[in-house]
Amino acid sequence: MLEFIAAVFFLIITPGPGVLSTAGVGSAFGYRPGLAYVGGLWVGNNLVALLVISGLAASALAVPWLRNVLTWGSTLYLLYLAAKIAFAGAKLAFIQSDSAPGFWNGLALQPINPKAYAVNTALFSGFAFMPESLATETIIKIILFNLIWVPIHLLWLWAGVRLRQLNLAPHRQRRINYAMALSMLMVVGLAVYAQM
Secondary structure, three states: OHHHHHHHHHHHHOOOHHHHHHHHHHHHHOHHHHHHHHHHHHHHHHHHHHHHHHOHHHHHHOOHHHHHHHHHHHHHHHHHHHHHHHOOOOOOOOOOOOOOOOHHHHHHHHHHOHHHHHHHHHHHHOOOOOOOOHHHHHHHHHHHHHHHHHHHHHHHHHHHHHHHHOOOOHHHHHHHHHHHHHHHHHHHHHHHHHHO
């Protein structure tokens, strides 16, 4: 079980679309919209977990044209988000928007988030610690997963809000934007590579 907990922590805390966009919402709009956004991400992530556990995700992704549509749709969205981050200029912002993203935006991200499927598949298909009762193990995994997922996303939201409060020099702000965009491009690259 300790291996599962460690895997959850390290798989979730690493930059991906969910945590990067959470920090972005916090940076651009503050806590209130950020909490709504994280709520949507949480519901969406649990829906992805149920799709993975039930096998529906594997069935859908086994259809080549549907897998390609989902892969390229998510890739284009992540490239768009990376470009928004990289070209934010001297203004520190991870994402640009005229209105604050909320619950539905967070919920919409998870079904196209390749990291959500990869993480859930790795966690729920591996790290067996109760082979005599798969149902009990799955329920415990869901609880542990959420007990770790929520604080990590709240930590990323806090980091985004803190960045908003800093008055950094323009060249440092650009470097942060470039680093965040590079992280998003790495996620895109891994998603495309996994489909090859």
